[in-house]
Amino acid sequence: MSREQQAVARARKAFETGRSRSLEYRILQLKNLQRLFEEKQKEIAEACKKDLNKSEVGMQMYETLGLEGEISLAVRKLKEWAAPRPVEKNLLTLSDTVYIQPEPLGVVLIIGAWNYPWAVTIQPLIGAIAAGNAAVVKPSEVCVHTSKVMEELLPIYIDKELYPVVTGGVPETQELLRQRFDHIFYTGNGTVGKVIMEAAAKHLTPVTLELGGKSPCYIDKNCDITTACRRITWGKYTNCGQTCIAPDYILCEPSIQDRVIEEIKKSIKDFYTDDPKTCPDYGRIINQRHFKRIMAMMEGSTVAAGGDSNESDCFIGKTPTQKTQVKQEITFEGFSPIFGPLLPILPVSGLDEAIKFINKGEKPLALYVFSPDDKVINRMRDETSSGGFLANDCLVHFSVSSLPFGGVGNSGMGCYHGKYTFDQLSHLRGCLIKKLKMEGVNDMRYPPHTAKKLGW
Ligand code: NAD
Numbered sequence: 001m002s003r004e005q006q007a008v009a010r011a012r013k014a015f016e017t018g019r020s021r022s023l024e025y026r027i028l029q030l031k032n033l034q035r036l037f038e039e040k041q042k043e044i045a046e047a048c049k050k051d052l053n054k055s056e057v058g059m060q061m062y063e064t065l066g067l068e069g070e071i072s073l074a075v076r077k078l079k080e081w082a083a084p085r086p087v088e089k090n091l092l093t094l095s096d097t098v099y100i101q102p103e104p105l106g107v108v109l110i111i112g113a114w115n116y117p118w119a120v121t122i123q124p125l126i127g128a129i130a131a132g133n134a135a136v137v138k139p140s141e142v143c144v145h146t147s148k149v150m151e152e153l154l155p156i157y158i159d160k161e162l163y164p165v166v167t168g169g170v171p172e173t174q175e176l177l178r179q180r181f182d183h184i185f186y187t188g189n190g191t192v193g194k195v196i197m198e199a200a201a202k203h204l205t206p207v208t209l210e211l212g213g214k215s216p217c218y219i220d221k222n223c224d225i226t227t228a229c230r231r232i233t234w235g236k237y238t239n240c241g242q243t244c245i246a247p248d249y250i251l252c253e254p255s256i257q258d259r260v261i262e263e264i265k266k267s268i269k270d271f272y273t274d275d276p277k278t279c280p281d282y283g284r285i286i287n288q289r290h291f292k293r294i295m296a297m298m299e300g301s302t303v304a305a306g307g308d309s310n311e312s313d314c315f316i317g318k319t320p321t322q323k324t325q326v327k328q329e330i331t332f333e334g335f336s337p338i339f340g341p342l343l344p345i346l347p348v349s350g351l352d353e354a355i356k357f358i359n360k361g362e363k364p365l366a367l368y369v370f371s372p373d374d375k376v377i378n379r380m381r382d383e384t385s386s387g388g389f390l391a392n393d394c395l396v397h398f399s400v401s402s403l404p405f406g407g408v409g410n411s412g413m414g415c416y417h418g419k420y421t422f423d424q425l426s427h428l429r430g431c432l433i434k435k436l437k438m439e440g441v442n443d444m445r446y447p448p449h450t451a452k453k454l455g456w
């Protein structure tokens with residue numbers, strides 16, 4: 001048996017003992033996980049620094065604080081989430097008890113991505129534990145140091161049979177995918193998303209796919225451009241642009257394009273100083289493969305600022321680029337998310353053209369609009385589709401546990417965060433409990449079916 005087969009078999013066996021079903025046990029595991037984040041900040045921060053040059057505070061802000069919030073929410077609400085949910089009855093079932101009973105699915109496979117290696121791997125795990133499942137955790141091998149720390153720490157704090165960590169790259173993930181799971185929760189790019197779905201189909205295993213996409217950002221010429229650009233600069237350059245919901249490109253009218261560039265340059269300087277290379281808050285591209293991919297995208301565009309780079313250190317400066325030939329230069333076919341610090345600014349004649357342009361592409365993971373006018377915001381919302389929609393800010397919807405987070409169309413399927421993760425990783429079982437009394441009322445449903453019997 002391979003290492004992967006063994007981990008899955010052990011998790012299945014542990015699930016079959018039934019211990020993950022007890023609410024007390026789930027809460028204990030969640031609290032243990034909470035303790036891991038309280039006690040091991042240093043180890044987690046050091047690994048994130050080595051992998052992505054994340055600062056300790058930055059790592060806490062974007063990785064562990066959100067996880068701790070999700071854990072306390074799950075601990076606080078678990079009894080309510082797991083309780084039977086009474087539903088409306090119809091005439092035939094008036095005297096019955098009718099409810100939805102969430103039940104664990106079984107063994108879940110969680111495959112994480114590298115850009116927020118703790119957030120995107122552990123957040124689904126919180127829901128998997130809360131919902132009473134076993135879960136095999138596969139962190140991204142691209143984050144070499146973080147995946148090692150995860151492999152070392154998780155078994156010390158939580159049940160290592162129920163929630164094993166399997167490290168490794170493509171061959172190990174593919175070996176895992178040959179096993180039978182009850183749900184697969186994958187975060188990463190869409191090409192691999194298709195591989196996951198194909199493997200899942202062999203076992204009829206349901207999937208959640210948290211993918212990427214080109215999240216557009218429209219700036220209305222009547223808005224407060226200084227504030228809009230500060231917020232966009234933050235959304236774009238956090239983690240060096242390697243955020244699944246980072247604004248991918250800006251659409252605005254030519255009349256404000258220069259102002260937008262100036263304001264972005266100003267915000268870049270405010271946030272990351274004149275010398276981002278030495279600024280502790282400015283990250284690095286994860287590896288040389290991605291470095292080369294991003295540098296190749298820059299070719300042929302007019303660099304408005306930055307543009308400097310250093311391959312050995314995987315450093316790329318924050319680079320707003322001006323595109324004047326929108327339709328020729330950026331088409332959606334084959335144009336993958338930038339996932340780096342390049343920010344193309346594309347001219348459009350106004351809201352109508354922006355909506356048309358966005359709708360020509362695949363449905364994005366997030367869509368941003370900056371405008372003081374509700375009519376502009378509502379038109380953008382009603383005439384487009386995307387995983388999430390934000391007006392006058394970037395990224396923050398990720399932190400709201402009461403909002404479902406996920407993609408639509410090419411940006412993914414299924415959603416999570418807070419109770420949505422619990423529901424996503426539960427089977428919502430429809431239950432109807434009837435008494436063996438009052439058989440008389442059932443007479444009309446038994447053959448022979450005559451109009452007379454029904455009183456017609
Ligand atoms: P990655 O390279 O770390 O791959 C993700 C996972 O897939 C890893 O665990 C890896 O081992 C596995 N994998 C890779 N190739 C595989 C293959 N051929 N067969 C089986 N498994 C394989 O990460 P990535 O895909 O580069 O991640 C970046 C992408 O993730 C971006 O597109 C980003 O938008 C997206 N993302 C989405 C979200 C979200 O919440 N929707 C969050 C973070 C990242």
